[in-house]
C-alpha cells in the first residue's frame with residue numbers, strides 16, 4: 681500500500697510541483713520540490729547545518745549524497761565539484777525525479793540520481809554526505825549505514841547530520857562501536873540542535889617487508 685511518509689517509494693500525495701528559493705553553494709537558487717518528499721518548502725535546518733559545517737567536496741571521484749530528497753546536498757556537491765561524479769541515492773522515486781530536474785535546471789551534468797540497488801557494487805566514494813532518514817527506525821538506519829560507510833575509499837570521510845533530540849549521541853556511540861577497526865568517529869560540529877558526525881576511513885598500514893630466510 682502506498683503511504684505518505686517521505687521515505688516511501690511511491691508517495692501517495694498527488695504530485696504538485698513547487699518552486700522555492702534556497703541558498704545553495706553561496707547564493708539563492710530556484711529549485712523544484714513536491715509534496716511527498718522531505719522538507720519540500722525550505723532547506724531543512726539540519727541540512728543547512730551539514731552544508732555549513734563540511735569542507736568543500738573533493739574535486740573529483742565519486743561522491744555520495746545518501747538519502748538525497750529533492751537534492752540540496754547532491755546539488756551543492758555538484759556545484760562545488762563539477763568534475764566529480766555525484767551519486768544522489770534515495771528510495772523515493774519522486775525525490776529522484778526532482779533531483780534530475782533540479783540538476784538539469786542548474787545546468788549540472790554530473791549528478792546520477794539512483795535507487796540504492798542501481799548503484800554498481802564496485803563504486804567507492806571519496807566522500808559521503810548525508811542527512812540520514814532517522815525516522816525509519818534504528819534497525820533500518822543502522823543497516824543503511826553499515827551498507828554504505830564501508831564503501832568509502834581509504835582516507836575518506838562520511839559526514840552525517842543528526843538532530844540531538846533524535847539520538848545523535850547514541851548514533852555516535854553506535855558508529856564508534858560498529859566502525860571500530862580502520863575508522864575513527866567524532867563529532868565535527870554542533871549547531872541549532874544538530875550534531876555533524878564524521879566517520880573517517882583510514883588508509884591500510886604498509887605491510888612490513890617479509891624476511892626470506894633460507
Ligand SMILES: C[S@@+](CC[C@H](N)C(=O)[O-])C[C@H]1O[C@@H](n2cnc3c(N)ncnc32)[C@H](O)[C@@H]1O
Pocket residue numbers: 686687688718719724727746747748749750751752753769770771772775796811812813814816824
Ligand atoms: C532526512 S531526509 C533528507 C533529504 C535531503 N537530503 C535533504 O537534506 O533535504 C532522508 C532521505 O532519506 C531517504 N531514505 C529513506 N530510506 C532510505 C534508504 N534505505 N536508502 C536511501 N535513502 C533513503 C528518504 O526518502 C529521504 O529523502
